[in-house]
Amino acid sequence: xxxxxxxxxxxxxxxxxxxxxxxxxxxxxxxxxxxxxxxxxxxxxxxxxxxxxxxxxxxxxxxxxxxxxxxxxxxxxxxxxxxxxxxxxxxxxxxxxxxxxxxxxxxxxxxxxxxxxxxxxxxxxxxxxxxxxxxxxxxxxxxxxxxxxxxxxxxxxxxxxxxxxxxxxxxxxxxxxxxxxxxxxxxxxxxxxxxxxxxxxxxxxxxxxxxxxxxxxxxxxxxxxxxxxxxxxxxxxxxxxxxxxxxxxxxxxxxxxxxxxxxxxxxxxxxxxxxxxxxxxxxxxxxxxxxxxxxxxxxxxxxxxxxxxxxxxxxxxxxxxxxxxxxxxxxxxxxxxxxxxxxxxxxxxxxxxxxxxxxxxxxxxxxxxxxxxxxxxxxxxxxxxxxxxxxxxxxxxxxxxxxxxxxxxxxxxxxxxxxxxxxxxxxxxxxxxxxxxxxxxxxxxxxxxxxxxxxxxxxxxxxxxxxxxxxxxxxxxxxxxxxxxxxxxxxxxxxxxxxxxxxxxxxxxxxxxxxxxxxxxxxxxxxxxxxxxxxxxxxxxxxxxxxxxxxxxxxxxxxx
RNA sequence: UGGGGCGUGGUGUAACGGCAACACACCGGCCUUUGGAGCCGUGGUUCUUGGUUCGAAUCCAGGCGCCCCAGCCA
Numbered sequence: 001x002x003x004x005x006x007x008x009x010x011x012x013x014x015x016x017x018x019x020x021x022x023x024x025x026x027x028x029x030x031x032x033x034x035x036x037x038x039x040x041x042x043x044x045x046x047x048x049x050x051x052x053x054x055x056x057x058x059x060x061x062x063x064x065x066x067x068x069x070x071x072x073x074x075x076x077x078x079x080x081x082x083x084x085x086x087x088x089x090x091x092x093x094x095x096x097x098x099x100x101x102x103x104x105x106x107x108x109x110x111x112x113x114x115x116x117x118x119x120x121x122x123x124x125x126x127x128x129x130x131x132x133x134x135x136x137x138x139x140x141x142x143x144x145x146x147x148x149x150x151x152x153x154x155x156x157x158x159x160x161x162x163x164x165x166x167x168x169x170x171x172x173x174x175x176x177x178x179x180x181x182x183x184x185x186x187x188x189x190x191x192x193x194x195x196x197x198x199x200x201x202x203x204x205x206x207x208x209x210x211x212x213x214x215x216x217x218x219x220x221x222x223x224x225x226x227x228x229x230x231x232x233x234x235x236x237x238x239x240x241x242x243x244x245x246x247x248x249x250x251x252x253x254x255x256x257x258x259x260x261x262x263x264x265x266x267x268x269x270x271x272x273x274x275x276x277x278x279x280x281x282x283x284x285x286x287x288x289x290x291x292x293x294x295x296x297x298x299x300x301x302x303x304x305x306x307x308x309x310x311x312x313x314x315x316x317x318x319x320x321x322x323x324x325x326x327x328x329x330x331x332x333x334x335x336x337x338x339x340x341x342x343x344x345x346x347x348x349x350x351x352x353x354x355x356x357x358x359x360x361x362x363x364x365x366x367x368x369x370x371x372x373x374x375x376x377x378x379x380x381x382x383x384x385x386x387x388x389x390x391x392x393x394x395x396x397x398x399x400x401x402x403x404x405x406x407x408x409x410x411x412x413x414x415x416x417x418x419x420x421x422x423x424x425x426x427x428x429x430x431x432x433x434x435x436x437x438x439x440x441x442x443x444x445x446x447x448x449x450x451x452x453x454x455x456x457x458x459x460x461x462x463x464x465x466x467x468x469x470x471x472x473x474x475x476x477x478x479x480x481x482x483x484x485x486x487x488x489x490x491x492x493x494x495x496x497x498x499x500x501x502x503x504x505x506x507x508x509x510x511x512x513x514x515x516x517x518x519x520x521x522x523x524x525x526x527x528x529x530x531x532x533x534x535x536x537x538x539x540x541x542x543x544x545x546x547x548x549x550x551x552x553x554x555x556x557x558x559x560x
Numbered sequence: 561u562g563g564g565g566c567g568u569g570g571u572g573u574a575a576c577g578g579c580a581a582c583a584c585a586c587c588g589g590c591c592u593u594u595g596g597a598g599c600c601g602u603g604g605u606u607c608u609u610g611g612u613u614c615g616a617a618u619c620c621a622g623g624c625g626c627c628c629c630a631g632c633c634a
Contacts, residue, residue, distance in 0.1 A: 009574090035634055070633065126632055133630055137562050140630090171632055181563035183630050192632035212634045233628055236564045260566085260627095313583060315573040317566090320627045324571045327584045337597060372597070403595075412593060446593045457593050522594045548595045 010316040012050065012257055016058050016227055025226040025252065028060025032086070032093065033216070033230070035067045036078035036200075038271045040085040041292045042307065042328075046262040049311050051229050052091045063223060064093040068100050069215050071199040079200075085294040089304050099215050100201050102222050106210055107161065109218055109248055110172060110190060114153045118247050119190060120146055121156040122173050129171070132178075133186050139179035140186045146175060160193055163207035167193050172208070176243065184240045190214040217241040220254040228254050231261040232318060262314065263322040266476040267292045268484055282492060283477075287530075289540050290477045290496050300474060301517050301527025301542030303339075306332040325476065329543045336517060336525045336542065341369045341376055344414065344459045345520040345539075346504040347471055349388035351434040351463065354419060357385040362462070365445070367415045379508055383416050386463040388504045390522075393458040394435050396424060401552055403455035405435065412457040414521065418443040459521045466504035469537040472529065473498040505537070512537065519545070 008014040019025050030051040034044065055062045064083070068074050083096070113119040122129065122143045134140030148156075160170055172191040180186055191208040198204050220228045228241075235258045245253040263269065268277075269292060277283045277291070286293050289300035297307065310331040314323050344367070363383045370376035389405070398406040405411050410420040419437035427433050442449050446457070475498075480491035512518070516528045524544040532538040 014576095033634090037634085067634070073633075129632075130630080135562085135630060138630095139562090168632065183563075185563090186630085189632055194632085209632095211632075216634090232565070234634090236629055239564090258565085265571085313572075315583095317573065319566050319572095321566090321572065324584065327572070330584055333596090342594080342596095368593095371594085401595095414593060454593090456595075459594075519594085519596080522596070524596095545594080545596050550595090552595080 011318075012054055012227075012229060012259060012316055013057065015255075015257055016054060019226070019255065020058060024255075028055050028058045028227060029063065029223075029225050030055040030060065030227050030229055031063045031065045031220065031223075031225050032091075033065055033067045034082050035070075035073070036075060036082060037073045038078060038275070039286045040082055040294045041269055041274065042264065042294065042297065042310075043262040043269045043292075045089060045294060045307055046311050046314070047229070047231060048086055048089065048091055049308065050259065050316060052093075054227070054229065060226070061094040062092070063225070064096045065219065065223070066096075066098045067212070067215070068098050068199070068201060069210050069212065071194060071197055071209065074200055076200045081295075085298075088294065088298060089307065097223060098201060099210075099219050100199065102215075102219050103202065103206055103210075105222060106215065106218055110210075110214070111154060111157065113174065113190075113244075113247060114157060114172075115150055116247065117150060117175065119153070119172055119174050120148050121153050121160065122146070122171050122187075123169070126168050129189070133183065134178070136183070142178045143173070143187070146187070157191075160191065161206065161208050163195065165193055167195055169193065174214075174240075174244070176240075182236050182239060184213065184237050185243070188213055188240060213237055213240050214244065217245050217254065217256070218248070221245060221248075221250045225254045228256040230256060230258055232258045232320070233261075234258055258318065259316050260318050260320055262311075263320075263484075264292065264325050264328070265322050265481045266325050266478050266483070268478070268488055270484070273484070273488060276489070277477075280489070282489065289472070289474050289529075299527075299530055300540055301336075301525060302332050303335050303517075306335040309335065322482070332525065332543050333546070336519065338372050339370075340517045340519045340525055342367070342371070342521050343509055343518045344381070344461055344506045345469075345471075345509065345523065345526070346388045346390050346459065346461050346466075347473075347500055347520075347523060348391040349461075349502065349504045350391040350394055350432065352387045352389045352394075352419075352460065353434055353436050354385050354387070354417075354439045355422065355436050356438045359385060361385070362464075363444075365415050381415060381506060382462045382465045383413075384462045384464055387413070387460045388463055388466060389413075389435075389458055389460050394421070394432070396432065399553070400556060404458055405437075405456075410454050412443075412446050412454045413439075413460045414457050415446055416444070416460065417441070417446070418448060418454060459523075461504045461506050463504075465507045467507055467510045467537065469503045469505050469509070469539060471500045471503045471526070471539045471541065473500060473541045503539075509537070517542070 008017050032051050052062050122145045132141040171189045173187045176185045178186050189211050194209050238256050241256050287295040287299050289296050310328045364380040365383050366378050367381045394405045405421050407421050410418050417439040419439045421437050423436045425434040475496050477496050478491045479493045483491040512528045514528045514530050514532050520526050525542040526539040527542050529538040529540045
């Protein structure tokens with residue numbers, strides 16, 4: 001939206017455009033503020049994309065700033081993982097910086113507030129601080145140390161920094177208003193003492209670390225952020241954000257704007273819950289394809305384009321809402337429908353024998369790689385007397401509206417021939433072991449010269465040429481639409497992973513590499529898993545195709 | 561009985577005083593060598609009550625409902 005005449009599409013862009021127009025800022029700079037204490041999930045993707053795209057749309061830039069103000073929680077491991085995931089999404093930043101880069105200057109600024117009489121060292125215990133904060137309806141009680149002389153505050157602060165006092169013994173607090181209706185304004189803590197562990201970047205240089213509220217706005221000001229975009233729960237931190245900047249007399253202070261975070265049904269998004277899923281072994285790890293993390297989505301076969309599209313379609317607003325995961329699924333289908341080449345793969349094989357087809361003959365038939373993209377070309381498919389078809393594509397006694405193969409019915413084998421079912425083989429227990437058909441040689445390629453039609457086309461794989469594979473069918477992790485409560489483990493979907501072995505793939509799939517994506521015709525979109533190996537292929541189902549037949553079945557079951 | 565935010569089909573967003581629009585989902589139909597894709601159509605007293613106005617989703621007042629805040633987390 002570099003076009004000056006185009007209209008902002010949301011309230012954030014409206015505000016940015018207005019700030020530019022009014023001359024409040026000449027250029028735009030936003031920042032990603034992840035805390036390096038976990039893997040990114042799709043909720044982060046929304047925040048990241050807003051920061052990135054808003055800056056880009058208005059000719060500005062983005063900085064990646066790791067919010068490493070709490071050594072007790074942060075690890076270098078995540079610094080790299082976060083960048084990897086953000087890059088995968090296509091996000092570009094000008095520089096990578098850390099809150100810890102600003103520790104020195106931030107400390108100087110804190111002393112300025114102390115000198116102004118706007119901050120003080122409090123010797124109350126954490127329990128006392130908490131008790132004296134008051135409640136939502138009752139004002140807090142001022143600390144007995146609140147009016148300590150400036151010199152004493154400065155001395156104590158310096159000694160806190162130098163490590164003279166134990167953790168929890170003292171804090172630096174802003175002196176605002178203990179009776180404020182907004183709890184954040186009741187003399188918020190600016191610095192607390194933390195000796196252990198060593199900080200992942202500054203080591204043991206600092207014994208005090210800034211709280212989020214104290215670090216955030218000042219860091220923004222220090223590297224020239226103009227718009228500090230964040231999620232809605234920080235809305236009542238904004239008065240504090242502005243209070244610090246105002247007391248420090250920062251010219252052209254950055255502006256904080258909040259938007260509602262992404263919630264998705266049928267999943268959980270909080271770091272705590274995700275960690276429980278991993279630690280309790282409900283999933284195989286942070287990249288288990290059922291997780292909402294970006295690495296999991298990537299392994300599952302989601303494309304960055306699909307995620308971008310999803311975030312775009314969800315939009316930006318301030319209302320607390322939950323988006324439908326069906327929209328995310330629609331976005332991948334949309335993207336993969338255009339891009340993924342089609343292949344034939346039989347997930348639950350049933351042997352089909354064409355009795356009147358010559359023994360030993362192998363024909364090569366031509367198949368279209370992607371009907372949505374002519375440039376994708378065609379490929380050859382070996383066809384022979386013995387094939388595998390999907391077990392679901394045959395019914396000895398067809399239910400109502402079943403168009404597929406059943407005794408006496410004629411169907412098309414995709415790109416091959418019309419076949420009519422003539423008989424069924426069964427084992428001693430009565431299970432169907434093979435179906436026999438007769439083919440019509442005149443229908444080669446799939447069209448009948450006499451113009452007769454079939455109601456159904458089914459996919460197949462030549463038995464002699466098939467590549468065997470494991471296929472992992474993924475479904476929603478939870479059966480409950482809103483599992484976001486402490487008892488969420490109860491709502492885990494027992495069928496969220498179904499592992500199929502002995503699946504039969506067309507031979508061209510033998511060459512597929514991890515990450516390659518295909519549509520298995522009539523089944524869904526699949527991606528070669530990272531654990532896949534030559535000779536032992538593993539495919540993940542990204543998402544099933546829309547299945548009208550499943551709906552018909554559901555309805556007939558429901559009405560029964 | 562504190563402060564802040566938010567209420568538009570099932571879901572998420574648009575409409576910035578002038579015919580409530582789009583996407584997903586759903587339901588019907590058309591089309592189809594994927595029961596895919598594509599195409600067409602159905603579905604709303606804009607939380608509520610009152611007010612201002614020729615005219616209100618939009619402005620004003622009251623009510624109701626939902627979300628966030630009492631970490632030395634972010």
